[in-house]
Amino acid sequence: MFVEVPPTTSTGSADTAKRPARVVQIKRARVVQMKRSIAPYLYLLPAVVLLVVWIYKPLGETVGLSFYRWNMVPTSPKVPVGMDNYVRVLALPELHQALRNTILYVLAFMVFSLLLPMVVALLSNRVAGRWKTLYQALIFVPFLITPVAGSAIWRWLFNPEGGTIPRAAATLGFELGNVFREPGLAMLGVVLIVGWQMLGFGVLVVSAGLAGINPDYASAAALDGASQSTITRRITLPLLSPTLVFLGLMTILLGAQWAYPIIDIVTQGGPSGASTNIYYLLYEFGFQNFDAGLSAAAGTLFFLGFGLIAVVFVRVSDRLSFYDN
Structure with a gap:
């Protein structure tokens, strides 16, 4: 007694093999696109860090210090006024x-x-x-x-x-x-x-x-x-x-x-x-x-x-x- 096995088409097996490759290509494309979008911000990062450290941080500390009385002596406490x-x-x-x-x-x-x-x-x-x-x-x-x-x-x-x-x-x-x-x-x-x-x-x-x-x-x-x-x-x-x-x-x-x-x-x-x-x-x-x-x-x-x-x-x-x- 023989059992009839349905034949497998070469087209289906080829599509199945190509799917992982397409997924990999899509992921790689997304990574490349992400790197390109992040690259300009990485160039700006040193300037932004310097602005924060030398301008915005001292500015914030100045505004905060304006609400205290302090004689600039490190051992002297700041008195809120x-x-x-x-x-x-x-x-x-x-x-x-x-x-x-x-x-x-x-x-x-x-x-x-x-x-x-x-x-x-x-x-x-x-x-x-x-x-x-x-x-x-x-x-x-x-x-x-x-x-x-x-x-x-x-x-x-x-x-x-x-x-x-x-x-x-x-x-x-x-x-x-x-x-x-x-x-x-x-x-x-x-x-x-x-x-x-x-x-x-x-x-x-x-x-x-x-x-x-x-x-x-x-x-x-x-x-x-x-x-x-x-x-x-x-x-x-x-x-x-x-x-x-x-x-x-x-x-x-x-x-x-x-x-x-x-x-x-x-x-x-x-x-x-x-x-x-x-x-x-x-x-x-x-x-x-x-x-x-x-x-x-x-x-x-x-x-x-x-x-x-x-x-x-x-x-x-x-x-x-x-x-x-």
Whole structure:
């Protein structure tokens, strides 16, 4: 007696053999896709770690410290005071004076970081050949000098006893005296030193912005009979507006930081707070008065204030800028 066995098709066995191979291929494809999607984040990971360690972590600790009273002595306990530090710092007349001085600093720095760089860059842009690079390099050199060295040089130049500038002024019939100890001149001296250093940075940025403007616009306007002043006013400056907005934002946000090392070296915030700004005030609260909570509260308020200014500035930057698109 024979039993009939159904024949097996070669197609079915081939499909059965191919299924594991397809599964393996799908898994490999998913792994490759996952690696590709993770790769950009792995490149960003070192920068994110540095941001967390050096910026966000200290910022969080500063906000937390603003609710305590502490004299920065490791063995001294931190005393919780709630919002008392914020109330104290807002009531201090030194804060109001530092805020006024900071606003004056920023307005004065606009001349050296925005107005003069624009004029210098436009003038040097008309120079052809290597002389253009030479002029821009000579203007940029002061930016490479460290604030400490630059401040020491300027303090020596303004020295009332034999300094070059007071002697030259005396020859012309002017008596300067001690510039950095005069309430009306101390801030002006700081502005001149910082402006001397930051002028080169502004010229470099404006020159880069001019290099990005298509020269065909000016050539076409010149063929139509437009003068050089008209081309500058109607074409160059509007196309340069994104660069100028960037410099303006940098000056507002970083102007007080630029002035801090100069103030610390030449005036120490004096006389009677005439040249201090908000960053030097933070240093006085924390490292001269040893009031870490008050300094942290002031720093938190300044961070929120500058953050709000940055957000508003970025929001309106599109309205202030003209793009070539």
